[in-house]
Amino acid sequence: MGGTSFDICLARDGSPDIVDNADIARVRIGLPMVNVISIGAGGGSIARIDERNLLKVGPESAEANPGPACYQRGGTLPTVTDALVVAGYLPDTGLLGGDMPIDKSLAEEVIQKHIAEPSGLSLLEASSGIIRITTQNMVEGIRIASIERGHDPRDYLLVAGGGAGPAFAAALARDLGIDQVLIPRVAGTLCALGEASADLRYDSIRACPSALTTLDLEKVNSLFTEMEEEGRRALDATGMTKNEIEIEQYAEMKYVDQIHNCDVRMPAGEMTEDKRELLRQHFHERHKELFTYCEMDNEPELVSIRLSVIIKNQNGAARAKQSEKTEKSKGLTRDTLLHGNGKLSATPVFIGSEMEAGEIIHGPAIIQEFTTTIIIPATDSITWYSEGYYLLQIG
Secondary structure (H helix, E strand, O other), X not given: OOOOOEEEOOEEOOEEOEEXXXXXXXXXXXXXXXXXXXXOOOOOEEEEEOOOOOEEEEEEEOOOOOOOHHXXXXXXXXXXXXXXXXXXXXXXXXXXXXXXXXXXXXXXHHHHHHXXXXXXXXXXXXXXXXXXXXXXXXXXXXXXXXXXHOOOHHHOOEEOOOOOHHHHHHHHHHHHOOOEXXXXXXXXXXXXXXXXXXXXXXXXEEEEEEEOOOOOHHHHHHHHHHHHHHHHHHHHOOXXXXXXXXXXXXXXXXXXXXXXXXXXEOOOOOOOHHHHHHHHHHHHHHHHHHHOOOOOOOOEEEEEEEEXXXXXXXXXXXXXXXXXXXXXXXXXXXXXXXXXXXXXXXXXXXXXXXXXXXXXXXXXXXXXXXXXXXXEOOOOEEEEEOXXXXXXXXX
């Protein structure tokens, strides 16, 4: 969760969910890509009272310019960030270790004017409402990325990225029935860190319509060879081809007369008669996983095949340098709504750079990192690990 959008992706067995097409600006793009669901829920999402006197949040955004009112850049509309400041979740002294000053009074002013007064709510009720509605919008987005793809979110770990993500992570996990949340210390720069440390890959896809029983194995092997050569040529220019290379093969499959396709991992190497039957078994399993059923007596058919040439990044994940700026965390508190009584009450605040490996903090509490703020509700606890992440346990 960043300033404008909330982006969701499900990863299974270390690999992100891949789709063979997606709609971008109402145009269908027929290429394999990471399945990222984006909704208009970010720190800059604007809250408003609609014509039915209901509180709505997003998808309109104040963006970076002018941004939330508390940023003192001319913003005049209430945003999610303003609500977080009024609720005490974000420091009213400034963000980025104090390098980015903010003005809490401006946040209070716009929420009072545009939300509290028109709806008859108090300032704190209005701020809390903005946060709750934003949370629910994000929960629905996660359900689209998981349940609608055949995955139960309760079986997964939630990873919170973006500058605003860790402020909502505990509430999201609780609503979805998820027990644990992993929060990287560098959550605010997680996307950039991922790009710097990701493997390099080239994907190719070929149409291959055929019933599995009559699939021409020679033709399939020829297409795979062609796609692998194409991928290797494309990656030669990177100068990284001396690194370890992996090949992944997939098939888009469905039952006869079915509309929806399944992406099925194909056995590595040349296709043989034995692997044809193994692919049949994998398809039935994948179909049941996605759609809760399979038809063992129905004939599977291929729509297309896909091959990925992957150059492994030998540098591994980079470690982000921590800010030199530190604060004295001993005895720090901030008035927040975390205590569940509808009132601002003193809440312990910890500085992430001062925490020791294995240290456990019980909520209600707040951890202040340079690029993000972590909220720990009253029933939850969090542990810092020296590998560079927090593990939040939902009570």
